[in-house]
Amino acid sequence: MNVFPVKWLSALAALTILPMFLLVVAAAQTQLQKTEAEELPSITVGPAPASKSPTIIKAPDTAAPPQRRLGTRPKTLQLRLDPKTGQALTPQQLEDRARRRVQAPRSLRPRQSAQPATPPPPGDRATSAGNDSGKVNEATGTRGEGIQVQNLGQAKVSAIGLLNAAQGGLGQDMWAGTRLPLVMALLPRLPAAASSPAMQSLRRRLLVSTALPPADDASAADAGDQDGSALAAARIERLAAAGDSDAVARLLKFAPLTMENAVYARVQVEAELLNGNVREACRMARNFFSGDNVSGPTTDDQAIWQKVMAFCLALDGQAAQVELYEQLLYENGIDDEAYFTLLSGLSGGEVEPLDKIARTGPLHLAMLRAARRAIPADAVKGAAPAVVRAIATSPNASLSLRLEAAERAEAMGILGTEILARVYASVPFSAEQAADAIALAEQQPGPSAAAILYQVARIDDQISGRARALAAAWRNGRRSGRYMTAVRVNLSQTRTIxxxxxxxxxxxxxxxxxxxxxxxxxxxxxxxxxxEPARG
Structure with missing residues (x-):
């Protein structure tokens, strides 16, 4: 009887311990899953995958759809990448980007000068039906939202230029506050010949800066400058008078090249004559007289074209027509003795000597080249800067005349210093002149002495000899009024000592x-x- 209860007690103890063991194991597994869930957050990227079960099409239910049970949105992981490195941005970098100020888009419209807004005509005022805020303010000519309503002005040719503010120009508002009639009255007085580098730079910047045109008025419209071509022509004319052929050529590419503007045409034909393009100049003259420019009173511009046409006819051997043009010029009071002398020789008449020219022009140089005659010795006196530069490189000019013209052109800033140096180097001199160069410069100061001293400073083996030649060259420059020219042309030799x-x-x-x-x-x-030696 005692054995049976003992066996049942052992079985009951085992059955009691087994559920407790299972509960402990289940709790441990639950804790492990919870820890893994905390270490690995739930990430949802994109929508849930579609079901693979077959689609069942049902008839539309007219009844109200059942209310969906609201639930929490799954957490998503947003990745922002740096466009430069391709790395994910940190939260701190995202906050910095959020606090960063966003710049407004840059306007591509050209800047306009600040001018009072004028109310548009009544027919141009746009109104919004039924909306008072969109109406135009009658007093200010602007909309209620702050949008200005103005008529667009006509594009002006006078706005062309070669330099903006970043390139050294005077800025697009340089004419602000200046009326067009005043500008047109003062531009012709701008000096063409200036030896000061500061004045040369300021003049060029004034004439080639890209800028809004000055304020227009009724007088400009009456003068026929509605498109601004008269102001552009005045600028080009001053550049041509100053001898800035490079700026003239570049501006003429932008300007409307028509024969309607006399200044454009005259500047072009004179540039062709200076460059030796006689055929092109004659073509332009024939085109000029192909219209209605023959009759009527003879102005200065028409007289220039008549003189060019007579020169071209003389080259073609049409003596009868040359005589007609010559008679026409005489009747209109054209006083140019050198021109008529050269024209007579080119048309088959008697070749008379030509000792001087009152005011040498581009046409005179072209006629002298065509007649193969030497340029008179006093041709540089009173000549325009562009003509002086052309004489400096003309093969039919004497060496002394080329020296004088080259020095003048370099001082006016229209001839490179290296070209003057080449002209100096082409001057021949003897050994006696080289030995007595300093004494010669003291006795006969001028371009010839400057050329000899320039060469002595380059070829002398002794440093002291080069120094004496340079000092003499600077003294010669002060006496002739061209000290800066002497400094610039000898600068490289000065630095070698x-x-x-x-x-x-x-x-x-x-x-x-x-x-x-x-x-x-x-x-x-x-x-x-x-x-230093004096202190010691």
């Missing part, structure tokens, strides 16, 4: 020349070379 206390006498003129050329460091070196 190193500061030396043994050349203390040369320190003052060398330092002065280097300062004039803008080389302050080199001038300071000569000063220190003299001061």
């Amino acid at each position: 190193q500061p030396d206390p043994a050349l203390a006498w040369f320190a003052a003129p060398a330092g002065r020349a280097l300062l004039a050329a803008g080389d302050r460091d080199a001038a300071r070196a000569w000063l220190l070379a003299v001061i």
Whole structure:
């Protein structure tokens, strides 16, 4: 009897311990799943996959759809990538980007000068039906929202230019506050010949800057400058008078090249004559007289075209027509003795000597080249800068005349210093002249002495000899009024001489020349070379 209860007690104990063991194992597994769920957050990327079960089409239910049970949206992971590195942005970088100010889009419209808005005509006022805020303010000519309503102005040819503000121009508002009649009255007075580099730079910037045209008025419309071509022509004419052929050629490419504007045509034909393109100049003259420009009173521009046409007819051997044009010029009071002398020789008449020209022009140079005659010695006196530059490189000019013209053109800033140096180097001189170059410059200062001193400063083997030649060249420049020309043409040779206390006498003129050329460091070196030994 005692054995049976003991066996049942063992079985009951085992059955009691087994459920407790299972509960402990289940709790441990639940804790492990919870830990893994916390370490790996739920990520939902994109919509849930579609069901693979067959689609069942039902008839539309007219009844109201059942209300969906609201639930929490699944968490999504948003990745923002850096466009430069391709790496994911950190939360701190995202906050910095959110706080960053967004710049407004840049307008592509050209800037306009600040001018008072004028109310548009009543017919041009746009109104919005039934909306008072869209109506145009009668007093200010603007909409209620702040939108200005103005008539678009006509594009002006006078706005063309070569330099903007970033390139050294005077800015697009340089004519602000200046009326067009005042500009047209003052531009012809702008000096064409200026030896000051500052004046040359300011004049060029004024004439080639891209800018809005000055304020227009009724007088400009009455003068026939509605499109701004008269102002553009005045600028081009001043550039041509100053000898800036490069700027003239570039502006003429932008300007409307028509024969309606006399200034455009005259500047073009004179440029062709200076460049030796006689055939092109004659073609332009024939086109000019193909219209209605023959009859009527003879103006200065028409007289120029008549003279060019007579020259072209003389080259073609049409003596009878040349005589008619010559008679027409005489009757209209054209006083140009040199022109008529050259025209007579080209048309088969007697070749008379030509010793002087009152005012040498592009047509005179072209006629002298065609007749193979030398340019008179006084041709540079009173000549325009462009003509002076052409004489400096003309093969039918004497060497002394070329020297004089080259120095003048370089001083006016229309001839490169390297071209003047080549003209100097082409001057022949003897050994006696080289030995006595300094004495010659003292006795006969001028372009010839400057050329010899330039060559001596280049070929002398002794440093002291080169220094004496340079000092003499600068003295010669001061006497002739072309000191800056002497400084610029000899600048490279000046820099080859190193500061030396043994050349203390040369320190003052060398330092002065280097300062004039803008080389302050080199001038300071000569000063220190003299001061340091004196202190010791």
